[in-house]
Amino acid sequence: MARSRKNKGRTGEADEAAEGKRKRPPSPPAFSAEWFRDWARTLLVAFLIFIFFRTFLLATFVITSGSMEGTLLVGDFLLVNKTSLGAPIPFTNARVPGYAEPEYGDIIVFRADHSPGLDIVKRTVGLPGDTLRMERGVFYRNGVAPDEPYARRNPRVLDEGDPRMQWQLAHLIPDPERGEYEPTRENWGPLVVPPERYFMLGDNRDESLDSRYWGFVERGKMRGRPFFIYFSYDRDALRPVKFLTAMRPGRIGPAPD
Numbered sequence: 216m217a218r219s220r221k222n223k224g225r226t227g228e229a230d231e232a233a234e235g236k237r238k239r240p241p242s243p244p245a246f247s248a249e250w251f252r253d254w255a256r257t258l259l260v261a262f263l264i265f266i267f268f269r270t271f272l273l274a275t276f277v278i279t280s281g282s283m284e285g286t287l288l289v290g291d292f293l294l295v296n297k298t299s300l301g302a303p304i305p306f307t308n309a310r311v312p313g314y315a316e317p318e319y320g321d322i323i324v325f326r327a328d329h330s331p332g333l334d335i336v337k338r339t340v341g342l343p344g345d346t347l348r349m350e351r352g353v354f355y356r357n358g359v360a361p362d363e364p365y366a367r368r369n370p371r372v373l374d375e376g377d378p379r380m381q382w383q384l385a386h387l388i389p390d391p392e393r394g395e396y397e398p399t400r401e402n403w404g405p406l407v408v409p410p411e412r413y414f415m416l417g418d419n420r421d422e423s424l425d426s427r428y429w430g431f432v433e434r435g436k437m438r439g440r441p442f443f444i445y446f447s448y449d450r451d452a453l454r455p456v457k458f459l460t461a462m463r464p465g466r467i468g469p470a471p472d
């Protein structure tokens with residue numbers, strides 16, 4: 216009797232499995248119209264997810280100059296957190312609110328006013344309302360020289376002026392004893408940072424085109440903070456296929472600050 220019930224139970228399970236197979240809709244044949252529609256829907260969803268991540272959450276950035284040498288190297292590939300400062304909403308002047316504001320020492324990727332469409336990475340050294348100046352290569356903020364262990368200077372590089380620095384005239388603190396203002400890379404200011412503007416410098420001070428040359432950065436142009444190096448290679452290495460043979464796996468990990 217027990218064996219009969221057991222066999223009957225197995226028979227019932229088999230019948231249910233067969234019924235499930237009969238009810239399952241058949242897969243569309245390969246390369247049919249329905250097959251193409253299914254793949255198109257899958258690709259569209261994947262594309263929309265990708266756009267959402269790139270627009271509001273993450274961006275990528277590649278270091279192509281030595282202006283941040285010592286902290287970020289040429290050939291570093293970075294992931295940028297766009298949520299911290301708030302991502303811009305495409306085709307509008309609005310932004311998704313972020314959870315932080317730029318602070319002293321923050322490394323930030325931003326859009327350049329002097330070169331539309333170009334993204335730049337520099338370090339935040341001046342906030343709205345700060346008084347900034349530089350004397351003989353030493354940076355002063357509100358009368359005090361902050362500790363800058365990341366800053367690099369080469370004493371063998373001669374100080375130079377640049378006509379692009381004349382924008383500073385509009386933001387100088389008035390001084391009746393000052394003669395003609397002739398700013399140089401290592402001697403300029405004092406300047407006052409306007410509201411909603413930030414002063415950015417490269418860590419490699421002698422090799423960086425930064426706020427000294429092209430002015431303040433608007434808050435709305437800031438894209439986010441680099442937080443992870445996902446690939447790195449030595450672009451100056453004398454090797455074939457440098458992308459593979461000159462990799463720097465030791466740099467992969469959290470981005471330095």
